[in-house]
Amino acid sequence: MSKGVRTRAAILGEALSLMSTDGLSGLTIGLLAERTGLSKSGLFAHFGSKEQLQVAVLQEAQACFTTHVIRPVLDLPRGLPRLEAFAEGWWAWNRSPPFPGGCPIQAASLELDDRPGPLRDEIAGAQRRLRAFIRQGAAMAVAAGHFRPGLDCTLFAFQMVGIAFAQTMTCRLLGEPEGLDFVRRAWRLQVDGALGTTQNQTGEMNHVE
Template identity: 45%
Template sequence: MRFLVVSKGQDTKTAILDEAVGLASRVGFNALTIGQLAESTGMSKSGLFAHFKSKEALQLETLERGRERFTDLVIRPTLAAPRGIARVRALTDNWLVWETGALQGGCVFVAGSIEFDDQPGAMRDALVRNQRDWAEFIETVARTAVSEGDFHSDLDVEQFAFRLQGLLYAFHHMVRLLRDPKAPHHLRAGLDQLVESARA
């Protein structure tokens, strides 16, 4: 057992949720419990229960904390990149940092989507909102590339986002399940082909 260390400027609940995000990445949301989180943080179950009144509340707040971290690691750095194709590539690069460096078990949204795709309820609804927001963000980045003249004017940005998401999720599958060392090469090659097909 280890004890939770709260850094200066970080409140206790945020630190707890960061630990929970890491756990959800490794074991999934369904296996994420207050008891397991207590063991991981060195806190008491009663202390954690004061923060989260139920397993579902813990899951939802963990997902929301994951969204905040995703925004910091992927969304904001992508928006800071130059508009156009450079921003499309930055989006992919930043997602790779999230997938391979931020969390030991990879993207919690991919993991959660697999767990809850057929389970109606608050978690599924929250995951749907997150995934729709992500798809819309990709579409916006592609639309910006159109307005910059990098992509052709009649590009179907919805289809572009669909194809790019397919590449990212295939990478997750190849790395996490298949442990395929060629996954980065296949992702880069797929992105190059997608960008070339969209060029003005």
């Protein structure tokens, strides 16, 4: 596999950087051509349409996330160790991803959530897969006895996604240096709430009014 595939990869890499700062709608063919040193038409020929380019970029972003965050933790033992390592890797990714801007998946998720079409489908799929990964990770921790039985792993994933977004707000938008501390403490609270407890009651339902 040669030239064509290689330049296509280079284009997507540059596109990811551009998108991380300017968003999907800021990803323009002219600008991208300029940064890659290609002509507009030469670059365009690789994708056939702007939308196909955008889809390719979203897929590239997922692949990059998998490489940097998911794959490394798959070597670790299932359950809590893997989950903890994934968390730490995710926080690191969110704070300083391999792009000049922030996490492109988070950005695209809020950019596309009201515009039905192939782009939204793509990013929605990414979020679904991510949540499934977390959910299964939590389920493994339950199976391994690290987390208490009856834990709602879907809710667990929901909460973890929330922490990740709150991190982006704190670390990137507000630029607060202590942001990572809040992330870790919120995550610790969530994990502690999921641990197997000595006197464990009804499971997820807690409360009393």
